[in-house]
Amino acid sequence: MGGACSDKETGGQPLKARVAPGVELFQDTEGFFELRISSPIGSGSMRGRALSSGLFAALVDFTCTRCPNVPSNPPLQLPSFSNGVWLTVNLCWEGRCEVDIPDGGLGVVAAGDLCASYSRKRPAEFRYPSGRYRGVELFVNERVAEEPAFSLLGKGENAVQRIAREAGPAAVIANDTELNGRMEHLAALLDANDGALAKYEILGLLLGLQRRDLSMAKPRSLLTRAQMGMAAAARDEMERALGARHDARTMAAAFGVSAASLNEYFARAYGSTIAAYLRRRRMEEAATQLAQGAKVTEAAAFVGYANPSKFAAAFKKAYGVPPREWRRESGVRPGGV
Secondary structure (H helix, E strand, O other), rough: OOOOOOOOOOOOOOOOEEEEOEEEEOOOOEEEEEEEEEEOEEEEEEEEEEEEEEEEEHHHHOOOOOOOEOOOOOOOOOOOOOOEEEEEEEEEEEEEEEEEOOOOOEEEEEOOEEEEOOOOOOOOOEEOOOOOOEEEEEEEEEHHOOHHHHHHOOOOOHHHHHHHHOOOOEEEEEEOOOHHHHHHHHHHHHHHHOHHHHHHHHHHHHHHHHOOOOOHHHHHHHEOOOHHHHHHHHHHHHHHOOOOOOOOOHHHHHOOOOOOHHHHHHHHHOOOHHHHHHHHHHHHHHHHHHHOOOHHHHHHHHHOOOHHHHHHHHHHHHHHHHHHHHHHHOOOOOOOO
């Protein structure tokens, strides 16, 4: 989309503001913005535009576990998120996003989930337990219901307020073809810089949300903060040393729970068991090592395989090709095993 900031009226430079360490906000003269994250936060961007004073849509592509929220009265010329009721709608394409449930712990939004949410208290940060998040995000202010383009939402009680109230902190709808399709089309229209058609797509989305019983749409994965803490600690232990031996029973014993319980918490947070997560991450790291020139035996040892043949079988199962072929296709010159 037109998320890359232009240089009109700014002497060849986009408008820029520092939000936090590793977080910068850029804006061009046509209403596009880009929130870029870098070290120490992670990498990636959130790119989008204000479609009106009460409508804001963006594409998100983050590789990080946490990202600070922009201020309620943001720098540059973004809408003021401190005025009135703002409904947030997210469609997750990839990764997982953590949401706070007042008096109910934490919910996890996964790929294919659409989450509508409203909270009087804006979150200080957004959390991505898998370290990856890609999706579409829409912010709708209650004033939108009064715009002529949104007259089909009906008269009487403000439609955006009603949807926000019913959604609460997290109404999550899984794999809804109509609603997800609306968000997909919105993303395409943002890419095409077609703000007028984007508004009509948002109207269709809001009409669809009006027809859903959002009060019953709860996150599929709910955890207490203690359970999420255990899952995160298990993940951190593995990430610190992917090549070491990690056993769910040993980790669970340290928390005073059973291995089955810890695996359940882990699956809710990260979408797989501890063993499956470790296998995937080992193969991902091995693929990186091979692409950077490591020999097959070196990559195998780095991720904890003493037997290169077993490593080769596991790698081929994960990537469809033997590690030596992966190394060659990555542009590494032949030499070594």
